[in-house]
Amino acid sequence: MNSSKISIIDTHAHLDGEEFDSDRDAVIARAAEAGIGRIITCGTSVEASEKAIALAEKYPAVYAAVGIHPQEIAGVKKTEISRIATLAKHPRVVAIGEMGLDFHRSVVYKDEQIKGLKWQLELAGELQLPVILHNRQATNEMIEILSGWVQKATADSPGVIHCFQENADNARIFLNMGFYLAFGGYIGYPKSQMAEVIKIVPQDRLVVETDCPYLPPQKYRGQRNEPAYIKLTVEKMAEIRGTNIETMAKITSENAERLFKLK
Numbered sequence: 001m002n003s004s005k006i007s008i009i010d011t012h013a014h015l016d017g018e019e020f021d022s023d024r025d026a027v028i029a030r031a032a033e034a035g036i037g038r039i040i041t042c043g044t045s046v047e048a049s050e051k052a053i054a055l056a057e058k059y060p061a062v063y064a065a066v067g068i069h070p071q072e073i074a075g076v077k078k079t080e081i082s083r084i085a086t087l088a089k090h091p092r093v094v095a096i097g098e099m100g101l102d103f104h105r106s107v108v109y110k111d112e113q114i115k116g117l118k119w120q121l122e123l124a125g126e127l128q129l130p131v132i133l134h135n136r137q138a139t140n141e142m143i144e145i146l147s148g149w150v151q152k153a154t155a156d157s158p159g160v161i162h163c164f165q166e167n168a169d170n171a172r173i174f175l176n177m178g179f180y181l182a183f184g185g186y187i188g189y190p191k192s193q194m195a196e197v198i199k200i201v202p203q204d205r206l207v208v209e210t211d212c213p214y215l216p217p218q219k220y221r222g223q224r225n226e227p228a229y230i231k232l233t234v235e236k237m238a239e240i241r242g243t244n245i246e247t248m249a250k251i252t253s254e255n256a257e258r259l260f261k262l263k
């Protein structure tokens with residue numbers, strides 16, 4: 001396979017993480033070398049969102065998403081959402097997120113998570129930007145909240161369910177609401193059951209992501225993940241869909257361009 005022929009978009013990275021402090025330039029250079037032409041780096045707090053924008057200003061391949069992650073939402077004030085609203089107007093910002101619900105690691109702040117999610121969804125609707133959603137063990141609440149919101153979302157697409165690990169029935173519910181589904185390196189883990197889901201997603205709703213530095217592909221498990229490794233995910237997805245890596249790269253890149261209006 002000739003990497004000069006493929007162009008992949010990593011739709012979800014956390015390049016601001018301290019894990020990249022010592023070699024960020026090299027990480028981004030390796031991504032370019034491997035055919036990862038564009039990377040969306042996602043904020044998880046006001047501070048991380050500011051860093052995401054700074055990275056998008058520094059590196060032409062990097063775009064930013066701004067938002068507050070459910071694990072950072074405890075005690076959040078509406079003034080912080082206002083700050084996100086201001087940051088979102090930056091020309092390199094393509095989405096609001098990472099936002100969502102995570103009842104796996106924390107149910108203590110359930111009400112605050114729901115409030116923070118609703119504030120950010122409202123903001124995305126006002127700004128007509130797609131959302132990047134984190135959903136962990138909160139599917140019923142997530143579906144209920146989103147179904148009331150999607151009408152106000154952007155005309156093109158409301159956004160993407162990041163790190164999709166639900167069953168096919170839930171995939172259909174999110175797809176029917178207009179969402180794209182993003183898959184990462186975990187689709188190649190031996191116990192992954194994502195093949196059955198990936199097969200039923202319409203071609204124009206599939207995108208790929210690393211969620212780096214987290215969730216490395218099987219080959220790099222236990223190590224730091226980085227955008228260059230996304231090729232393994234595209235390769236796995238191509239295998240599941242019965243196509244080749246070039247076609248899968250093209251499809252997922254066109255989808256990401258459309259979703260985040262990268263052109």
Ligand code: NI
Pocket residue numbers: 012014042098211
């Ligand atoms: Ni993430």
